[in-house]
Amino acid sequence: MEPLIEFRQVCKYYHMGDTTVVAADHISFQIFKGEFVAIVGSSGSGKSTCMNIIGCLDVPSEGTYLLSGRDVGKMNKNELAEIRNELLGFIFQQYNLLPKLNLAENVEVPLMYAGVNKLDRRRRALESLERVGLREKWRHKPSQLSGGQQQRVSIARALVGNPSVILADEPTGALDSKTGREVLALLQDIHAAGNTVVLITHDNSIAVQAQRIIRLEDGQVVYDGPSDAPEAVVTPRAAGIRQGGGDA
Amino acid sequence: MSIWESFTLAVKNIVSSKTRTLLTMLGIIIGVAAVIVIVGLGNGLEGYITDSFSAMGTDTLTVTVMSRGSTRTLSVDDMYAIVEENSDYLDLCSPTVAMMGYVKIGAETISSTSCMGVSEDYLTIKHYDIAQGRNLQYSDIALRSKVCVIGAYLNQAYFGGNAVGQTLRVGGQTLTVIGVMEQQEDSMDEGGADDCLYLPYSTASRISGEVSSYTVTMQSEDQITASVEVLENALYQVFASDDYYTVTSMAEMLETMTDMVDILVYVLAGIAAISLVVGGIGIMNIMLVSVTERTREIGIRKSLGAKERYIMEQFVIEAATTSALGGILGIVLGDGLCVIASRVVTSVMEATLTVSPTIGAVLLAFGISVGIGVLFGYLPAKKAAALNPIDALHYD
Numbered sequence: 207m208e209p210l211i212e213f214r215q216v217c218k219y220y221h222m223g224d225t226t227v228v229a230a231d232h233i234s235f236q237i238f239k240g241e242f243v244a245i246v247g248s249s250g251s252g253k254s255t256c257m258n259i260i261g262c263l264d265v266p267s268e269g270t271y272l273l274s275g276r277d278v279g280k281m282n283k284n285e286l287a288e289i290r291n292e293l294l295g296f297i298f299q300q301y302n303l304l305p306k307l308n309l310a311e312n313v314e315v316p317l318m319y320a321g322v323n324k325l326d327r328r329r330r331a332l333e334s335l336e337r338v339g340l341r342e343k344w345r346h347k348p349s350q351l352s353g354g355q356q357q358r359v360s361i362a363r364a365l366v367g368n369p370s371v372i373l374a375d376e377p378t379g380a381l382d383s384k385t386g387r388e389v390l391a392l393l394q395d396i397h398a399a400g401n402t403v404v405l406i407t408h409d410n411s412i413a414v415q416a417q418r419i420i421r422l423e424d425g426q427v428v429y430d431g432p433s434d435a436p437e438a439v440v441t442p443r444a445a446g447i448r449q450g451g452g453d454a
Numbered sequence: 455m456s457i458w459e460s461f462t463l464a465v466k467n468i469v470s471s472k473t474r475t476l477l478t479m480l481g482i483i484i485g486v487a488a489v490i491v492i493v494g495l496g497n498g499l500e501g502y503i504t505d506s507f508s509a510m511g512t513d514t515l516t517v518t519v520m521s522r523g524s525t526r527t528l529s530v531d532d533m534y535a536i537v538e539e540n541s542d543y544l545d546l547c548s549p550t551v552a553m554m555g556y557v558k559i560g561a562e563t564i565s566s567t568s569c570m571g572v573s574e575d576y577l578t579i580k581h582y583d584i585a586q587g588r589n590l591q592y593s594d595i596a597l598r599s600k601v602c603v604i605g606a607y608l609n610q611a612y613f614g615g616n617a618v619g620q621t622l623r624v625g626g627q628t629l630t631v632i633g634v635m636e637q638q639e640d641s642m643d644e645g646g647a648d649d650c651l652y653l654p655y656s657t658a659s660r661i662s663g664e665v666s667s668y669t670v671t672m673q674s675e676d677q678i679t680a681s682v683e684v685l686e687n688a689l690y691q692v693f694a695s696d697d698y699y700t701v702t703s704m705a706e707m708l709e710t711m712t713d714m715v716d717i718l719v720y721v722l723a724g725i726a727a728i729s730l731v732v733g734g735i736g737i738m739n740i741m742l743v744s745v746t747e748r749t750r751e752i753g754i755r756k757s758l759g760a761k762e763r764y765i766m767e768q769f770v771i772e773a774a775t776t777s778a779l780g781g782i783l784g785i786v787l788g789d790g791l792c793v794i795a796s797r798v799v800t801s802v803m804e805a806t807l808t809v810s811p812t813i814g815a816v817l818l819a820f821g822i823s824v825g826i827g828v829l830f831g832y833l834p835a836k837k838a839a840a841l842n843p844i845d846a847l848h849y850d
Contacts, residue, residue, distance in 0.1 A: 263757060263843050284761045291759020302754045302847065306470055318459065319759040363758070 571658020
């Protein structure tokens with residue numbers, strides 16, 4: 207079976223003045239359709255870089271990233287925008303809803319850029335809101351909702367275009383543990399319904415909710431395997447002094 | 455995503471920050487309103503001038519002559535002969551003698567009345583009608599009769615409406631009133647069009663000297679240039695120099711005047727249009743601020759699949775909508791000001807001056823304001839479209 211996401215020796219370098227920061231150092235892995243994978247790592251491990259590349263917000267400096275068999279690294283900005291629109295659903299830590307739009311309009315945004323007509327857009331947005339249990343509130347503005355509810359709207363938005371991959375970047379980071387658990391349960395439901403979910407987090411307790419963990423450190427993969435194996439949550443290498451760059 | 459959706463999105467954004475939008479539009483509003491009022495004033499002025507000249511007769515030519523020595527002179531008969539010879543172009547002719555003296559009626563001296571010695575055709579040339587009595591006749595001219603036709607104002611004010619048969623004095627001569635003219639203006643005033651007196655030019659030239667100017671009508675208003683030319687050629691043959699006569703066409707003067715008004719209006723409208731450019735820069739400024747403020751929104755939209763073109767379109771359409779809205783408000787304001795200006799000018803100048811902009815000027819002002827929005831919205835839109843989605847998403 208062809209992998210949905212495939213990293214082949216992906217490298218990413220950032221140039222900051224005279225120094226070059228290696229954010230991704232020959233990373234290779236494959237994610238197949240229907241998997242629930244957590245990419246785990248502390249700040250500066252390269253997980254955000256991975257997430258940007260998987261999300262087609264960025265392209266590798268070296269190596270190849272194949273999404274559904276297509277080489278993303280060779281695409282221009284417009285093609286990347288199309289890929290993001292069709293194949294990816296983003297869930298952000300800060301929800302990133304548009305404050306001036308109501309919930310239905312927020313969920314409709316990806317469909318709007320996909321050129322879906324107004325009636326279908328509204329119908330599908332309401333269906334998607336129904337899945338996260340917020341259909342009745344579709345007229346509300348995001349600011350009228352709690353954090354957990356806003357995150358559910360952003361999940362509805364990620365699902366609405368029927369993407370191949372749901373990409374969740376610290377989805378529980380801004381939530382208290384109870385609502386965080388609810389959001390995770392929702393992600394598990396989505397996975398159970400057949401979606402491929404990639405979860406990016408620094409938190410082991412959240413990562414273990416996934417089936418499989420890819421642990422990154424200093425831009426390299428240090429563990430790739432089932433989440434219930436004891437090594438999955440152990441940091442195998444002592445944390446050394448890392449070269450700048452922060453959470454690049 | 456269609457243009458219409460971009461437009462509704464733009465309207466939503468505009469509506470959500472009303473005060474800012476209004477302030478942004480202010481430059482455009484003022485610019486468009488100023489252009490409309492100025493063009494309107496120009497139109498009003500042009501209309502006023504045209505009306506005034508038409509009242510004087512645009513089909514008339516005014517000829518002024520001087521004598522050159524004792525041999526080269528033009529007598530009244532010579533002038534009539536010239537008009538007769540060129541009857542293809544020229545129609546009626548009347549010598550005119552402006553009188554310097556005051557009119558005396560009984561014991562009263564009236565300084566405001568304009569007195570003129572004319573021929574029997576003059577009132578026809580000027581399209582004046584006789585209300586009472588009769589017009590001047592050829593015999594009055596030939597006999598140098600001491601008679602006159604007076605305006606309605608003198609008749610009402612000094613003769614109680616029964617002037618015919620009464621007498622008055624001009625320049626020491628006693629004249630009998632033989633006719634009263636129809637009222638010209640709605641309200642008769644001292645020094646107005648109805649405060650006038652016409653006597654035979656032969657009688658007048660005895661008091662005030664030689665005839666030196668003529669009013670000649672043309673057969674057709676379409677032949678102004680040709681008519682002026684034949685008259686000038688005939689006069690040149692008499693004087694052998696073009697320094698001793700002038701031929702002035704009312705129509706040409708009107709054209710010169712309206713041309714001058716046009717130039718004035720263009721210059722003033724151009725100055726007003728500078729405010730449109732300033733308004734455009736204001737829009738650009740606010741749009742740039744708006745791009746910075748909405749960096750995160752742009753990042754979100756990009757991450758959800760918005761191509762650069764859509765982001766660009768959104769900002770350009772928003773700028774264009776803002777300035778178009780400003781243009782519409784400016785048109786409304788300008789039209790309102792035109793109505794007020796009409797009233798003010800009419801009451802101050804005691805003349806009817808209708809300040810009304812042309813449809814063309816209104817459409818042009820609107821078009822320019824939309825164009826300015828697109829032009830000045832382009833730079834901020836380009837900046838927005840070029841934002842890197844990762845940076846934009848992490849922007850706070």
